[in-house]
Structure formats: structure tokens, C-alpha cells
Amino acid sequence: MVDSDGTTTIIGPCATTCPDGLARQCRDVGPSHRSEPPPRDPSPSSTIATMELVFDLWIRSATVVDGSGAEPRRASVGVRNGRIDVIEPDGDDRGPSSSSAAITLDATGMVLAPGFIDVHNHSDVAPLIEPTMPSTIRQGVTTVVVGNCGMSPFPASSAAELASWGGGTDGDPPAEELAFDSFGAYLERIATARPTVHVAALIGHGSVRELAMGQERRAPTPVELETMRGIVAEAMDAGAVGLSTGLIYAPGMYASTGEIVALAEEAASAGGIYASHIRGEGAHVFRAVDEAIEIGHRANIPVHISHLKCESSHAWGRAEELVARVHSAGATGDQYPYAAWSSVLRSLLPPWAPVGELRSLLTDPAMERRLVAAIEQGEDEEFQSSVDGVGWERIVIEGTADRSNDGLDVAAIARRRGIEPVEACLELLIADPETTCTGHAMHEDDVRAIRADPEIMVASDGVATSPRGGEAATPVHPRTYGTFPRVLGPFVRDGTLTLQAAVRAMTSLPADRFGLSGRGRISGGAWADLVLFDPAVITDRATYQQPHAFPDGIEAVVVEGDLAWRRGTDTIERSGRVLRRRG
Numbered sequence: 001m002v003d004s005d006g007t008t009t010i011i012g013p014c015a016t017t018c019p020d021g022l023a024r025q026c027r028d029v030g031p032s033h034r035s036e037p038p039p040r041d042p043s044p045s046s047t048i049a050t051m052e053l054v055f056d057l058w059i060r061s062a063t064v065v066d067g068s069g070a071e072p073r074r075a076s077v078g079v080r081n082g083r084i085d086v087i088e089p090d091g092d093d094r095g096p097s098s099s100s101a102a103i104t105l106d107a108t109g110m111v112l113a114p115g116f117i118d119v120h121n122h123s124d125v126a127p128l129i130e131p132t133m134p135s136t137i138r139q140g141v142t143t144v145v146v147g148n149c150g151m152s153p154f155p156a157s158s159a160a161e162l163a164s165w166g167g168g169t170d171g172d173p174p175a176e177e178l179a180f181d182s183f184g185a186y187l188e189r190i191a192t193a194r195p196t197v198h199v200a201a202l203i204g205h206g207s208v209r210e211l212a213m214g215q216e217r218r219a220p221t222p223v224e225l226e227t228m229r230g231i232v233a234e235a236m237d238a239g240a241v242g243l244s245t246g247l248i249y250a251p252g253m254y255a256s257t258g259e260i261v262a263l264a265e266e267a268a269s270a271g272g273i274y275a276s277h278i279r280g281e282g283a284h285v286f287r288a289v290d291e292a293i294e295i296g297h298r299a300n301i302p303v304h305i306s307h308l309k310c311e312s313s314h315a316w317g318r319a320e321e322l323v324a325r326v327h328s329a330g331a332t333g334d335q336y337p338y339a340a341w342s343s344v345l346r347s348l349l350p351p352w353a354p355v356g357e358l359r360s361l362l363t364d365p366a367m368e369r370r371l372v373a374a375i376e377q378g379e380d381e382e383f384q385s386s387v388d389g390v391g392w393e394r395i396v397i398e399g400t401a402d403r404s405n406d407g408l409d410v411a412a413i414a415r416r417r418g419i420e421p422v423e424a425c426l427e428l429l430i431a432d433p434e435t436t437c438t439g440h441a442m443h444e445d446d447v448r449a450i451r452a453d454p455e456i457m458v459a460s461d462g463v464a465t466s467p468r469g470g471e472a473a474t475p476v477h478p479r480t481y482g483t484f485p486r487v488l489g490p491f492v493r494d495g496t497l498t499l500q501a502a503v504r505a506m507t508s509l510p511a512d513r514f515g516l517s518g519r520g521r522i523s524g525g526a527w528a529d530l531v532l533f534d535p536a537v538i539t540d541r542a543t544y545q546q547p548h549a550f551p552d553g554i555e556a557v558v559v560e561g562d563l564a565w566r567r568g569t570d571t572i573e574r575s576g577r578v579l580r581r582r583g
């Protein structure tokens with residue numbers, strides 16, 4: 001509705017005002033702020049007409065969960081020039097403040113939290129494909145950290161690698177447009193795209209290694225190591241927030257601990273963080289965590305372990321021990337709240353069997369036997385099997401060239417073809433090296449035990465996408481749409497953790513660890529990245545079968561004071577920026 005003074009008011013809890021939802025009732029009400037300032041009453045007799053607009057946004061009578069972990073409290077929040085200007089307790093805002101805002105949101109019954117920070121995200125080039133990033137903003141996320149798992153768009157080494165960053169759908173930018181001369185040029189391109197959320201970026205070790213030495217399975221020469229150090233140092237200078245590794249992926253998996261230490265030193269001297277997809281997350285998970293911790297000690301860099309999990313029956317039941325090990329070393333970690341991982345199917349291959357060499361390897365029966373044994377049982381010290389302790393029926397094909405296999409588990413595909421599951425896996429990889437899959441490899445009890453720990457951050461591991469257009473046909477993990485509402489809804493309501501602990505794990509905890517100053521808290525002077533949600537309603541709706549589903553319960557998302565999205569509208573404002581590490 002439009003108030004008498006021309007300002008826009010969005011009515012609060014829908015149940016009491018519009019049973020069909022605030023959206024329909026309030027759609028297209030009044031002008032959107034900034035792009036089109038609200039009309040003023042020209043009459044000199046009007047007291048309101050002469051009143052200056054004090055706030056860009058006034059959020060009235062919210063239950064403020066401020067990101068610090070403090071108890072929720074009732075307050076109204078005024079936003080000006082992109083920052084939180086006033087926090088007025090008890091919702092007592094009957095003074096001039098509420099009527100002097102361009103936009104007022106009545107937040108009675110709603111929780112107001114800092115915008116969520118997704119520290120493990122793969123939307124590296126998503127802003128160049130669809131800058132509104134609907135699956136991200138509509139979860140309440142206002143900042144993503146990209147460049148994870150050792151993969152960053154700069155440096156890219158080949159056309160094939162560039163193409164792998166594209167969404168693979170009509171309308172994607174051509175691969176050459178995703179080629180960047182430097183890390184700084186990449187960040188600049190993202191800034192120019194003006195995404196809907198802020199983007200901070202890590203430099204990926206695998207990408208750096210590939211540029212310096214291709215897919216070589218050996219230690220770098222001193223010259224190659226110097227080259228790699230130089231690329232990392234330059235990226236840090238350009239504003240990268242740290243270095244990432246993906247030690248189950250080629251070529252990152254070929255690196256020794258010492259090689260990573262050398263590159264982490266470059267990130268450390270610039271004040272960055274080391275974020276790692278560790279070398280094993282099942283039978284080898286403790287050894288892999290210890291390697292990350294060792295890298296932290298030797299390079300003197302803060303360590304962050306990505307998507308903590310206990311994968312395979314070899315690790316089930318050890319979640320508390322796992323997070324204790326992480327904490328005892330002063331490391332941090334994040335988690336997506338699901339019992340299945342999602343990755344490329346080639347992540348099942350041992351380091352010595354790159355997907356491009358499968359055909360030739362399989363011509364040698366002895367090699368074939370060794371490969372089958374490695375995939376199904378792993379190799380001591382060297383390689384962890386993703387199938388052992390899991391089973392082929394829990395490895396489900398997400399997307400592959402022959403779409404008739406999508407959604408089927410590898411055991412079922414093998415039965416169809418009258419062959420062994422491992423053979424079906426290899427056939428799928430030879431037919432399409434980019435085949436993706438989900439591995440239902442974690443135990444729900446461990447997922448909950450990790451999530452119950454208030455010091456573990458929430459992160460999606462997703463790539464921003466949309467249920468409309470070509471992207472709707474792309475198979476994705478439900479975490480892409482559901483991660484944050486799933487924690488705030490089902491996990492909070494069943495008592496796994498408190499609402500304030502959940503919000504902290506999504507806001508101030510990641511902001512502080514990744515050096516995103518001025519974000520992650522509702523406090524005076526902080527950037528006004530905010531999310532308003534209904535705590536009784538909020539939930540994820542995305543499933544493995546139907547992942548392209550927005551969550552319920554998110555009411556509005558604010559990015560630096562701009563109302564980026566609100567329930568019932570399709571419009572998404574783009575107010576995100578590139579967040580560079582400050583030296």
C-alpha cells in the first residue's frame with residue numbers, strides 16, 4: 001500500500017492481513033526506492049511534505065537476531081546510505097522516523113537477521129550468466145565466497161576448462177568471454193556485471209597448477225613453483241580473500257603437502273585464508289584434516305575446511321570427533337545440511353587414472369583390475385574410494401550426456417546394461433567426462449551432529465541458478481536452493497541448534513573468519529545486508545527429485561540498503577559488489 005505521504009509500506013505478517021500472501025496484496029505498490037524516488041506531496045500545508053526523508057528503509061518491529069549469537073530482541077531498524085543507521089528497541093517507532101522513510105517494512109512477527117554469507121559457493125561465473133542469481137538471493141544470501149575446491153576462473157588454461165565454467169545452456173556467454181588476463185580482471189568483470197549479491201573470491205590452487213604445469217602428475221620444478229607462487233601473490237594483491245585447494249580433483253590431487261604450503265605462504269603474507277576440500281572425507285578424513293592443519297602451521301595461515309562430512313560407513317558416527325579435531329587446531333569449517341554430496345563422477349577415479357586416459361588404460365587387463373580395485377576399495381594412504389562403505393546404489397547420476405540415465409543410480413544403470421556397476425561407471429565417464437552425480441554417503445545423525453556445533457558455518461556448495469529458462473533443465477543438488485532455510489527451519493525447529501546460533505553460523509562467524517569487515521552483524525554503522533523471514537514458516541522445498549524450488553518463509557532481502565527481493569515479486573534488484581580483501 002502507499003501511505004499518505006507517498007512512502008511505500010509493506011504489511012507485515014500475512015496471516016493477519018492478506019491470506020493469499022503479502023505478495024498479491026502488495027504487489028507493485030508504490031515506487032521502488034533509489035531508482036525512482038517516492039513522490040512528495042507538493043502542498044505547503046502538509047507537514048509531511050516538508051519532512052526530509054531520513055531513512056531509505058525502515059524495518060518496523062522486527063525480532064532482531066543480530067548475528068552475534070545474542071538472544072533475539074524486538075527493535076526497529078533504520079537504514080541510510082546502505083548502512084544501518086538506527087536500531088530502536090521495542091519497536092517504539094511512532095515518532096517521525098517511521099514516516100520519514102522511503103520504504104517501510106512492517107516486520108511484526110518476523111525475524112530480521114544480517115544477510116547470509118555463503119563461504120562455500122561455486123558461482124564464480126554465474127553473475128556473468130544470470131546476474132540476478134535467484135536461487136541464491138531467495139535463500140537470504142547476500143554474499144558468496146567463490147573460487148572454492150581449488151577451482152577459479154582465473155587462471156584458466158584451455159578452451160575446455162573455460163567451457164566447463166559455462167552453464168551449458170542457450171544464452172551463456174561464449175567460452176572466450178570467460179577468459180581473463182588476471183585475477184583482477186576477473187574481479188572487475190564480476191563488478192561490472194553488478195550481481196545481486198556481493199562476491200568475494202579465493203584463488204584456486206588447481207587452476208594455478210594447471211596453468212603452470214598442465215595435468216602433470218609430478219612435483220613442480222623450482223621454476224614452476226615460482227610461477228605458481230607469483231600467480232597466487234598477484235591474485236592476493238588484486239583482492240583475493242585466500243587460497244583454496246581441491247585435493248580429490250586433478251590436478252590438485254597431484255600436489256604434495258609441501259607444494260601447498262609454499263603457495264599458502266603467499267596467501268598468508270597477504271593476510272588471506274586457506275580453504276580446503278581435503279584429500280579424503282571418509283575413511284581418510286582424519287588424516288586429511290591433519291594435513292590441512294599441518295599446512296596451516298607451516299604456512300602460518302588460518303585454515304578453513306570446506307563442507308565437513310563423515311562420508312561412508314567407515315566414518316559414520318565420528319562427527320563429534322571430527323569437529324573436535326578441527327576446533328582443537330584452531331581451524332574452522334562449514335557444512336551443507338544434507339546427507340548426500342554432489343560432484344563430478346570422475347572424482348571417483350584415483351589420481352593415476354585421469355578421465356582422459358581411461359580408454360587407453362582399459363586396454364591393459366592388469367591396469368583395468370587395478371583401476372576397478374582402486375575405485376571400489378581405494379588405495380591405502382593414496383586414494384579413498386567413494387564407493388567403499390557406500391555402495392553403487394547410493395551413487396545417483398545427476399546429469400550426463402545421455403539424459404535417460406539422469407536420476408538413476410549406478411547399480412540400476414548396470415542392471416539395465418547387464419554389466420557390473422563399476423563398468424557402468426566407466427562407460428558413463430568415457431561417454432561424458434563431465435557426468436555429475438550425487439553420493440548419498442553421509443549418515444543423517446552425523447549431518448545433525450556437525451550442524452549442532454555452533455562454530456561450524458553454514459554453506460551451500462552450490463552454483464547460483466534459476467528455475468526459469470535453460471538453467472531449469474540443469475540437474476542440481478537441492479542445497480543450491482535450500483541450504484540456509486533448511487537450517488533455519490527444520491534444524492532449528494527440531495532443536496538441533498538455536499535460532500541465534502544458526503544465524504551466527506551464517507553471518508558474523510563467516511564474516512570475521514573471511515575478513516568481510518562491516519558485514520555479518522546488525523549493528524550501528526554496519527552495511528545493511530539484511531534478510532527478513534518468518535521463523536514459523538521458513539523451510540526448504542527443493543528435493544533431489546525436484547531441486548529447482550525456492551524455499552518458503554523468506555520475506556525480503558536487502559543488499560546494502562536496497563530492497564533486492566521481496567516475497568511475491570519476480571523483480572530482483574542488483575546491488576552486489578566485489579568484496580576485496582583489504583591488505
Ligand SMILES: [Zn+2]
Pocket residue numbers: 148149246277306307
Ligand atoms: Zn568441494
